[in-house]
Amino acid sequence: MAPERIVLRYSNDTADKPIIYKLVKDYDLIVNILKASINPHKEGTLVLELIGERYAEGIDYLRSQGISVHPLAQEVVRNNDKCTHCGACIVHCPTKALYVERPSMEVKFNEDECVVCLSCLKVCPVKAMEVRL
Amino acid sequence: MSIERTYAEINSRIKAGKAVVLTAEEVIERVREKGLSQTAREVDVVTTGTFGPMCSSGAFLNFGHSNPRIRISKVWLNNVPAYAGIAAADAYIGATELPEGDPCNTDYPGEFRYGGGHVIEDLVARKTVHLKATSYGTDCYPRREIETDITLDEINEAILFNPRNGYQNYNCAINLSGRTIHTYMGTLKPQMGNAHYSTSGQLSPLLKDPYFRTIGIGTRIFLGGGIGYVAWNGTQHFPGRLKDENGNDLNGAGGTLAVLGDLKQMKTGWLVGASFRGYGSTLTVGLGIPIPILNEEILALAAKTDDELYAPIVDYSDNYPNSKPGNLGVVSYAELKSGKIRINDKEIPTAPLSSYYKAREIAGTLKQWIEKGEFLLGEPSQLLPGPQAGLSGKTLSSK
Ligand code: SF4
Numbered sequence A: 001m002a003p004e005r006i007v008l009r010y011s012n013d014t015a016d017k018p019i020i021y022k023l024v025k026d027y028d029l030i031v032n033i034l035k036a037s038i039n040p041h042k043e044g045t046l047v048l049e050l051i052g053e054r055y056a057e058g059i060d061y062l063r064s065q066g067i068s069v070h071p072l073a074q075e076v077v078r079n080n081d082k083c084t085h086c087g088a089c090i091v092h093c094p095t096k097a098l099y100v101e102r103p104s105m106e107v108k109f110n111e112d113e114c115v116v117c118l119s120c121l122k123v124c125p126v127k128a129m130e131v132r133l
Numbered sequence B: 001m002s003i004e005r006t007y008a009e010i011n012s013r014i015k016a017g018k019a020v021v022l023t024a025e026e027v028i029e030r031v032r033e034k035g036l037s038q039t040a041r042e043v044d045v046v047t048t049g050t051f052g053p054m055c056s057s058g059a060f061l062n063f064g065h066s067n068p069r070i071r072i073s074k075v076w077l078n079n080v081p082a083y084a085g086i087a088a089a090d091a092y093i094g095a096t097e098l099p100e101g102d103p104c105n106t107d108y109p110g111e112f113r114y115g116g117g118h119v120i121e122d123l124v125a126r127k128t129v130h131l132k133a134t135s136y137g138t139d140c141y142p143r144r145e146i147e148t149d150i151t152l153d154e155i156n157e158a159i160l161f162n163p164r165n166g167y168q169n170y171n172c173a174i175n176l177s178g179r180t181i182h183t184y185m186g187t188l189k190p191q192m193g194n195a196h197y198s199t200s201g202q203l204s205p206l207l208k209d210p211y212f213r214t215i216g217i218g219t220r221i222f223l224g225g226g227i228g229y230v231a232w233n234g235t236q237h238f239p240g241r242l243k244d245e246n247g248n249d250l251n252g253a254g255g256t257l258a259v260l261g262d263l264k265q266m267k268t269g270w271l272v273g274a275s276f277r278g279y280g281s282t283l284t285v286g287l288g289i290p291i292p293i294l295n296e297e298i299l300a301l302a303a304k305t306d307d308e309l310y311a312p313i314v315d316y317s318d319n320y321p322n323s324k325p326g327n328l329g330v331v332s333y334a335e336l337k338s339g340k341i342r343i344n345d346k347e348i349p350t351a352p353l354s355s356y357y358k359a360r361e362i363a364g365t366l367k368q369w370i371e372k373g374e375f376l377l378g379e380p381s382q383l384l385p386g387p388q389a390g391l392s393g394k395t396l397s398s399k
């Protein structure tokens, strides 16, 4: 069985709970932490590799603690209701997945060209670009 | 004989459902086909539009009185401070105000996820907004604290009052330095990696009435999806003229508008909170102005095209932040909209921050309102100062 790669997101009130210890001790899982970070809003992100017989139970435990659990595979989608077609993302998209159609000046998104670099998420002023996990 | 029209004549044609209205884009085509004089005879109104981040926006709110009463000294809406030094239950929520405890740029470049502009967007969307207020207590206003939830419909008044909107023209921003910079003009890549601009060019209201011959106090406008008014000139209203390297007169430069309107009749999607990484948060505002074609000369200006309108190119790594003069020339909106410009023989990709797509929608909506007779022109009780007033900016010096 190959280890599962998962992303955990938790709020600041979960930050002091010994969740990794519990996964190892109570559910006999082997945990490999690939990435851990806390943003200035004190929300944490953990990227883990997890393997063991009681994997499903471990995931249920995490969810019961108010932690969101998602597989690492992700895609970028555009929230079309939010996009204002301003164009601020265009020059930051390396693959032209986001482009301006002329002369309408409508900003289009071609998902097939997207390489999930996340540049657009950083520059979009209205947070119209979202990661779907 | 050249045509002359009055506001009253145009309004009676609107009421009769006979007014001929074209958007600032459509009128360009019409003039190309039929010439200026013929078009001036046919067209009553030209509609303009712009949709972009506009700092110097905000809303006056009156919350109503609690029981017992409180003379609010400090107030927070969704944890964003609003200015309460006006009266017991009045406050002003400014677009660029940040929530208490926002990390700002401590982890540069900061995200600025939420701010006063987002509070205004949430109010318009009829979302519940958390209110917290404190006071010191008086005999007539004994209460010292209140914490509750409000919605736009539950408070007395909400007046969007934007002291400076609708910039006549704006810089084309580039970065001459060797590092990426994060500005209110977006993220600018090093060594002129990109160029950002922020007006709707040939659809932009004040570029189409550059001498303020029709726009003044009382002009009725499209504001935030509803109806608003021009209240005064905007702050930093310096309606000079843009000139090229050789001193040739090009177009309007720095006129601005103070606008207001009832927030309760404005619509989701036309007032949008915006976050600029590394800079801060603000409000994106949809604004549209009808230009009455009182004579042929007004039409000639309203029919200017993207290749007759120019923006100055400004470096945001050194010249702008340090107020250093620098002449990088001008570039036409036609070039900017093409997606690339050339500066010093380098090809630079361009992108707008203001949405031309939405600007067109605003001009189109305003046109429909007028055609249907739902929107009459407001005749200004006083026009705004134009270029001949010679207004220019003052420097805040350290003493
Ligand atoms: S994630 Fe990267 S590649 Fe995909 S649309 Fe955004 S900027 Fe373009």
Ligand code: SF4
Residues within 6 Å of the ligand: A078, A082, A083, A084, A085, A086, A087, A088, A089, A090, A098, A107, A123, A124, A125, A126, A127, A128, A129
């Ligand atoms: S920056 Fe955001 S709002 Fe602007 S065009 Fe791109 S996705 Fe749309």
